[in-house]
Amino acid sequence: MMQDSDxxxxxxxxxxxxxxxxxxxxxxxxxxxxxxxxxxxxxDPFKDFRNDEAYARRLLLRQDMVLDxxxxxxxxxxxxxxxxxxxxxxxxxxxxxxxxxxxxxDGVGExxxxxxxxxxxxxxxxxxxxxxxxxxTNPFDEPRGPYPLPPHAPNVxxxxxxxxxQKLGLHPVAAPLAILSQPYDGRFACNQCGFCFxxxxxxxxxSVDLVYVPRAEKNGAxxxxxxRVRRLGTDAQGKxxxxxxxxxxxxxxxxxxxxxxxxxxxxxxxxxxLNSDSSRFPDGLANHNGVVGRYFMHNTVAAVFGEFERRLxxxxxxxxxxxxxDFYETDAQRGFARGYxxxxxxVGPLSIANGFMGHLWGQDLSRFMSRYPHYSALWLGGEDLxxxxxxxxxxxxxxxxxxxxxxxxxxxxxxxxxxxREHSMQMAExxxxxxxxxxxxxxxxxxxxxxxGSCRMGEDPQRSxxxxxxxxxxxxxxxxxxxxxxxxxxxANPTLTIQALATRTAEYIGxxxxxxx
Amino acid sequence: xxxxxxxxxxLKIQDTTPSPMKKKLDRRKFLAVSGAGxxxxxxxxxxxxEEGGQPQGAQTAxxxxxxxxxxxxxxLGMVILAPQANMPSLQQANLxxxxxxxxxxxxQSQQLGxxxxxxxxxxxxxxxxxxxxxxxxxxxxLGILQTLRQGQGRAEAWQSVSPAQFLNQLRAQLVDGYYGHxxxxxxxxxxxxxxxxxxxxxxxxxxxxxxxxx
Numbered sequence: 247m248m249q250d251s252d253x254x255x256x257x258x259x260x261x262x263x264x265x266x267x268x269x270x271x272x273x274x275x276x277x278x279x280x281x282x283x284x285x286x287x288x289x290d291p292f293k294d295f296r297n298d299e300a301y302a303r304r305l306l307l308r309q310d311m312v313l314d315x316x317x318x319x320x321x322x323x324x325x326x327x328x329x330x331x332x333x334x335x336x337x338x339x340x341x342x343x344x345x346x347x348x349x350x351x352d353g354v355g356e357x358x359x360x361x362x363x364x365x366x367x368x369x370x371x372x373x374x375x376x377x378x379x380x381x382x383t384n385p386f387d388e389p390r391g392p393y394p395l396p397p398h399a400p401n402v403x404x405x406x407x408x409x410x411x412q413k414l415g416l417h418p419v420a421a422p423l424a425i426l427s428q429p430y431d432g433r434f435a436c437n438q439c440g441f442c443f444x445x446x447x448x449x450x451x452x453s454v455d456l457v458y459v460p461r462a463e464k465n466g467a468x469x470x471x472x473x474r475v476r477r478l479g480t481d482a483q484g485k486x487x488x489x490x491x492x493x494x495x496x497x498x499x500x501x502x503x504x505x506x507x508x509x510x511x512x513x514x515x516x517x518x519x520l521n522s523d524s525s526r527f528p529d530g531l532a533n534h535n536g537v538v539g540r541y542f543m544h545n546t547v548a549a550v551f552g553e554f555e556r557r558l559x560x561x562x563x564x565x566x567x568x569x570x571x572d573f574y575e576t577d578a579q580r581g582f583a584r585g586y587x588x589x590x591x592x593v594g595p596l597s598i599a600n601g602f603m604g605h606l607w608g609q610d611l612s613r614f615m616s617r618y619p620h621y622s623a624l625w626l627g628g629e630d631l632x633x634x635x636x637x638x639x640x641x642x643x644x645x646x647x648x649x650x651x652x653x654x655x656x657x658x659x660x661x662x663x664x665x666x667r668e669h670s671m672q673m674a675e676x677x678x679x680x681x682x683x684x685x686x687x688x689x690x691x692x693x694x695x696x697x698x699g700s701c702r703m704g705e706d707p708q709r710s711x712x713x714x715x716x717x718x719x720x721x722x723x724x725x726x727x728x729x730x731x732x733x734x735x736x737x738a739n740p741t742l743t744i745q746a747l748a749t750r751t752a753e754y755i756g757x758x759x760x761x762x763x
Numbered sequence: 764x765x766x767x768x769x770x771x772x773x774l775k776i777q778d779t780t781p782s783p784m785k786k787k788l789d790r791r792k793f794l795a796v797s798g799a800g801x802x803x804x805x806x807x808x809x810x811x812x813e814e815g816g817q818p819q820g821a822q823t824a825x826x827x828x829x830x831x832x833x834x835x836x837x838x839l840g841m842v843i844l845a846p847q848a849n850m851p852s853l854q855q856a857n858l859x860x861x862x863x864x865x866x867x868x869x870x871q872s873q874q875l876g877x878x879x880x881x882x883x884x885x886x887x888x889x890x891x892x893x894x895x896x897x898x899x900x901x902x903x904x905l906g907i908l909q910t911l912r913q914g915q916g917r918a919e920a921w922q923s924v925s926p927a928q929f930l931n932q933l934r935a936q937l938v939d940g941y942y943g944h945x946x947x948x949x950x951x952x953x954x955x956x957x958x959x960x961x962x963x964x965x966x967x968x969x970x971x972x973x974x975x976x977x
Contacts, residue, residue, distance in 0.1 A: 299943070300939045401965040437959075438961040438962050438965040439958055439961040439962060440965075556968075562964065563962055563965030595951065599938045600934075604935075607843055608842060609845045611844065612844060612846050613847065616850060
């Protein structure tokens with residue numbers, strides 16, 4: 247009897263996260279035979295998710311890595327069917343038109359080989375699939391039609407921030423969210439419990455495992471949870487011929503396919519490529535120019551808590567409901583290039599005491615925590631500029647449970663990043679002051695889940711890893727599709743763009759199937 | 764109520780004099796031999812606010828650490844968490860029982876024991892053999908922890924365990940155990956999980972400023 251491993255699939259996708267799940271659906275819909283390997287398990291939201299911070303952290307955020315560099319950052323990623331979308335807040339920001347041309351406009355970073363107009367139809371498509379709620383009144387967005395669902399009403403945390411921002415003449419708007427404001431697509435509307443980061447047990451958050459994966463399976467795609475691909479093997483023609491993986495019983499297996507797509511995120515995609523070295527590709531697969539792993543970015547992350555005399559109970563309702571993009575674009579008077587998005591946010595006590603305020607000890611910690619319901623908070627996501635020395639490499643000494651070298655993440659903010667970050671914190675403090683705060687508290691915020699760069703796209707094969715469709719410049723049947731292909735980090739949460747790019751890549755593969763498959 | 768076996772156990776655990784037998788056993792085996800893995804006893808703690816929690820002098824069994832370790836962990840918890848006067852004590856939050864679960868694996872239990880020994884050695888090096896961390900004043904306790912967080916410990920034990928890493932991990936565990944407890948939620952004003960009904964009042968400002976603080 248033929249085992250599944252013996253079957254020659256049209257397409258093998260490694261990673262079933264924000265991009266992998268979208269690819270599985272969009273490719274299987276076109277009639278391709280598709281197999282998807284996912285290192286993590288498949289969760290049942292009704293059984294597996296709880297509104298419990300410590301439990302969720304252990305369930306979802308497990309990854310060994312080595313942190314290095316001037317500003318080592320904790321990196322959050324989820325190993326599960328659905329990947330980071332199981333954990334994310336669901337913010338669905340489109341990039342702005344200028345994001346794709348910052349080299350031309352501001353003389354920093356690099357231009358993308360695609361533009362807003364290229365992605366717009368795919369943004370529309372993904373938003374409809376996800377049932378994104380939002381308003382098209384953000385003055386900084388490109389002109390657009392209505393979102394599929396109306397925006398959520400602001401919770402008290404958002405109301406405080408809206409008041410303060412409006413007093414300063416800023417333009418706060420409801421965040422576009424992949425969280426249902428009404429029943430949609432057979433799923434429930436959000437009950438405002440506030441535990442989006444712990445995995446939504448209402449199924450109101452449109453994570454990939456709920457929206458795309460079941461449809462992909464209906465089309466015949468095979469999803470293989472708990473299967474870890476450790477390297478990609480190549481044939482004499484220099485094409486990828488097989489994925490070598492550990493199956494759910496930890497037995498080493500091989501899977502053949504005509505075309506391979508790596509979608510493991512901006513840390514694990516370069517890790518897999520670098521670990522797939524061979525005599526033909528001595529520096530790793532698709533790494534003909536040494537760019538794989540370089541230009542890693544994760545936004546300039548910061549957060550500020552405004553403390554108020556009265557109680558706010560900011561933990562009630564969506565953790566992230568309001569955005570402010572007045573400082574998104576470059577303003578030469580500020581003394582730095584590019585900008586940031588301000589996002590209302592709030593989380594449970596453990597995520598604050600152990601995460602955002604993890605630097606406080608003793609009396610400082612308990613004094614801060616004793617005022618928990620009196621805080622409002624802003625998360626500040628800025629554009630960190632690409633730097634070739636911020637990179638993912640394989641650690642020479644430490645290995646994971648499968649014997650695969652751990653990723654070493656080397657990161658340091660540049661001067662522009664630090665100025666931008668400082669400005670974002672000052673503006674957050676100004677908003678809280680305008681709203682009547684009695685004090686503001688800065689968080690060092692040394693963690694990020696926005697993983698970008700490291701295998702960037704570009705037209706020049708000597709300075710990029712893949713083309714604008716994610717196809718490797720040097721390995722013809724290999725595509726990359728996740729945040730790793732981002733050219734710049736922008737000041738927008740990356741997931742919607744990752745999903746739009748995945749939809750576009752799938753369409754391209756379909757259009758080019760005669761030459762590719 | 765202690766039975767005879769448990770009482771003997773207590774004596775055995777409290778005897779910290781090195782012996783050839785103990786040297787030959789790793790930590791987990793030693794715990795198993797001396798208490799079948801479940802007989803470690805701990806009498807009272809240093810935290811304030813006993814009412815509603817463990818009465819002073821109560822004896823509790825731990826799987827992952829000895830009674831002596833429990834007292835040191837309690838003292839470390841007091842320094843690291845330092846609950847405000849209107850917040851529950853560490854006993855009321857049942858914190859040591861939580862730590863007992865978190866350090867349950869053989870490897871974790873061993874590393875915890877090594878690190879706690881490191882702290883004892885550090886205290887001995889600075890304040891003499893007869894001094895213990897629990898008896899230091901709060902400034903001295905903070906001083907020790909600050910030194911260790913900066914990776915400047917002198918104790919031999921730190922050759923196998925990173926003191927900064929250990930303290931960061933311990934802080935994280937203490938925070939999880941303490942700020943994850945419903946009594947603490949009530950004291951700080953966190954409404955809790957609401958996982959089925961959510962928060963229908965999420966748009967409404969709490970009516971009375973500063974209400975229901977604990």
